[in-house]
Amino acid sequence: MTDSATNGMRPDMPSLLLSNRARLRLRIAETFGNGFLLTVTSLSTLAVLFIFYFIARDALPFFRLEGFREFFTSVRWYPSAGDAEFGALAILFGSALVTLGAILVAVPLGIAAAICLSDVLPFAVRQIVKPIIEILAAIPSVAYGFFALVVLAPLLQQNGGPILGVAVWIIGLPVAALAIAVLADMMTDRLPDRTRSRVRWLIVCLSGAGAIAALTFAGKTLAGLHISSGTNALNVSIILGIMALPTVVSVSEDALQAVGRELREGSYALGATRAETLLRVVLPAAGSGILAAVILGVMRAIGETMVVWMASGNATQIPHPWYKLLEPVRTLTATIAGDMGEADQTTGSTRYHVLFAMALCLLVFSFLCNLSSEWIIRRARKKAGA
């Protein structure tokens, strides 16, 4: 529609001057065109307001009927009983637990990988690694869920203990060795030269023996664990962590890259090693961006449905003790997906509305996360610009 307007300005027209009528037509067409573009844009963006409205509209009847207290404080979830109870605390806790587990997996790995990508690896290797991350992000969640259910769950159930025991050694040994070396150095820094090396060896031997004893104990304990079901919070946490990894990696890599060369070069010029530069200069400068990455990772993990539905065990309970990841849990998303079929969809029973209340919780939470991550990124950008 705006096309006819621009025709008037084509150079093949005999005259560049337009008659009044043509100019008017041009104006109108341009206004209409702009209006059309704006309408389409608004429609597609304001859909999010629609989502808020319709979720809230179906969620409010629940809160009006049942109030907030039971939903947020009770662990008794019996939606289908005659005397139905809608205590969602255990479900909220389940969501929080698997998200926490996923973050424990995704954040250390993600930040380490992002540092490696932005500062360590040469360009050619980076070009190979990037597609790996993209493919990890692209694999459908139901495929992850299927893997968790069919491959990982039986594996955990049969050999979970020994695997965890070995994992503790693989992760713990290098970390402990490094910590001991640094600690021994730092503690002996002030000593006179003569005794220093001897004291250092003493510290290394003592703490080394302690670390090995601790690792042996931890490994033995874990290896002896009896895992009653492979579909549990640990399984889901691992898979969700892997799913959140690409987000964490790419956003924190952007944040690390945004820290300029000058800062790094200044640090190198002062004689710092790469690790020191990264730890003392780059990471603090990129801190807010990395925080945003973590928030986005949390959002990815908490909003994920298929994996938790298939592999979390769907047991409405708070594990005992609360951090025991080997217990099955139930999350908000899985409850919605699982119960919606049974809830009476059209007549709008309480059971139907409570699921919308859960969706509203998810929606509000992800909205707040989004706002805060955006605010953090914007502030960081402003600071970098200033």
Place this chain on the structure above:
Amino acid sequence: MRLQTRKLVDRAFSGSGVFAIALMAAALLILLTPIFIRGCGAIFFTATVEHRRIMLEKFERGNRETVEAEIAAAQAAREPVYRMIAEFERRLADESGAGRVKHRKALKELKKALQVLLGPAPGDIRPMMMRDQYGQARWERAKVKLERVLYREEWDYSDPTKSGILILKPRAEDFAGTAAEGVFPYLKQNADKMLMPRRTVYWQFLTDESFDSHMFGGIWPEILGTLYLTLGAMLLAIPMGVIAAIYLTEYARETPFVTFLQTCISTLAGVPSIVFGMFGLAFFINTLKISDSKSVLAGSMTLALMILPTVIRASEEAIRSVPKTYKEAALSLGAGRWHAVRSIILPAALPGILTGIVISMGRAAGETAPIIFTAAVSVGKPLAIWQTLTQPTPALSWNIYNLATEHEAVDEVRHVQYGLVLVLVSMVLLLNLVAIIARARISKRLRV
């Protein structure tokens, strides 16, 4: 700190990064390997004569004479088993007391196990369910079922502190000294003569309809459903997304309203996928009533909404990456803003936009949560194009969930599950591969 320690820390730092990346690559490999290997098992496998019988009777595939000759040969090989059992049954009538009750029970179990392995015995009434009409079509399942014939499962609960222990008892013990004793060694020796396993390529797995809730047949309705849903979503999301991107990059000024729109887009991108599904149910189906209940149309619209932010962001980025000079040259030649957008900027940004579209297409194809309440059913016929407006459809992603968790015989359809996952993952990976290659070529072109 000593220099040595500082160097050590430095190495460890780089090492942990490399470790993290290696772990990611390993995770990808561990995830994809079983999917690819066992997914191919849905198409390439060792089929028994029962598979060829199904192909002949349900699809008219294969040479009728050779297959019928094969079936006859297999029947002949099975005949001694049935003869021995008939003999046993005849003698059972003369038996009395506790031995008879025990033997009768054992016989019932044996017959049931045999039917699962070989299909109904000759002379039996034709069963209703298709899965009972045929024996095991896949040789690896047949071997499992053969074990079930040879051994009886018993659970030992004598130790109350532990979960039950599985004990396999040879069924031959139940029939020791009777006429049916010979059944078991005969089965062990002649299993392959009775079932005639042969390597088969069943590529029609991709184009066949399924029978008896996926116990037999292929996954065509699922593939078609996913295609419909994805294409429908793209049809809606592409025009809206690209127009919104054009507006936001070329027309909009930095007003508070536009900032608000940008916030809306990023919020939309962060909405959990299950919430999209609920919105689709509450809005498209319960409020707008675009269809009576679930339909491909409602599912497509929900998916379109979900991928809209991705399409907008990718298109925006592609348009922004077109050098400013292009636009300035066009404007200086007297082109209007729309004319410049249409004839200069969009063509230059097209590869980038397409890349974004291809990636979001992969996302739409793989998502499950938004279509649970809006479009997906577990079993269905392939739809014709006009039926998509009113009918729900099976879809790859939903059926993976459904077959892996809600199916009544999860172990029997394991190969179908893997086949579905393989098809879905290959679709998504293929789309992403296209995008990755396209992006590499674009960045090369822009660098020159």
